[in-house]
Amino acid sequence: MRATACVGFVLALSAALLAQQAPASQPAFDVVSIKQSQPGAPNRLPRISPGRVELFNTTLKSLIGTAYSRFPFDSREVVGGPPWIDSERFDIVATMEKPPQLAGFAMLGELSVMLRALIEQRFGVKAHNEQREGDVYTLTYARSDRKTGAGLLLVPDACAAALKELTGAAPPPQRTGPPPCSFGGPPGRLIGTGVTMAMFANVLSGYVGRPVLDRTARTGSFDLELTFDPASTAPGVPGAPPGPAPIDDRAPSIFTALQEQLGLKLESTRGQVDILVIDSAERPTPN
Helix, strand or coil: CCCCCHHHHHHCCCCCCCCCCCCCCCCCCCEEEEEECCCCCCCCCCEEECCEEEEEEEEHHHHHHHHCCCCCCCCCEEEECCHHHHCCEEEEEEECCCCCCCCCCCCCCHHHHHHHHHHHHHCCCEEEEEEEEEEEEEEEECCCCCCCCCCEEEECCCHHHHHHHHCCCCCCCCCCCCCCCEEECCCCEEEEEEECHHHHHHHHHHHHCCCEEECCCCCCEEEEEEECCHHHCCCCCCCCCCCCCCCCCCCCCHHHHHHHHHCEEEEEEEEEEEEEEEEECCCCCCC
16 A cells, blocks of 8 residues: 555544534534445545545544544554454545644644544544553664665655645645655555655554654655565554565565665664553444
């Protein structure tokens, strides 16, 4: 699966159905429909336009992770809840007459409030945060002079423009290649376009099987490309097809590729990890 713009990627795993009208002071979708996905339905990217969000074949666990996300590509672990939240899938269409007020990529403003209200009211979700000690990686420089590799290129900020395009505040330009502020690529290849180092650390967590904390203190936006042996990654890499990862003996491991191609490295350590714990959840009534 290839990610669209940053917010599009976040929304790919989000939404639910309103069971009752939200309080007047709380922004909410005007009309929301939710249905069980057809068995065997393929994964599809979200369809997002001004005033309308459509999400396909998504699980409640993914919805919860998105609705409670703290920043783009948030890799926080979600635990707890009944088993069905990670197996039963839903199609959702949510519309609004008045577009939500957005607060930039750090927080999605009213849209985050609306998504959480949908999940909490329709699915009866209750959740809380916990700090637990666990194994983590820190992302640092491979060289003492902090020189980076040819696969990491500083570029102008692209996320602000992507947000305007997504919400209809600006028309999308004609372009070829990946969209701005996104990650994608086939197995054994990770391509980032106009992303920050913190975003890269968050996405990298899914490839190495534990949280990655950015310790580079490197600011700005980057285009990056990483080529590695798919078999060297953790199980369940985002967007990977089901089944065992293919083996490419000609490519380095993802850890070696980070050093050789980007001039970065991962160091194993222990640290406090923020966990989202699901206390309760209920199946919705489709409509």
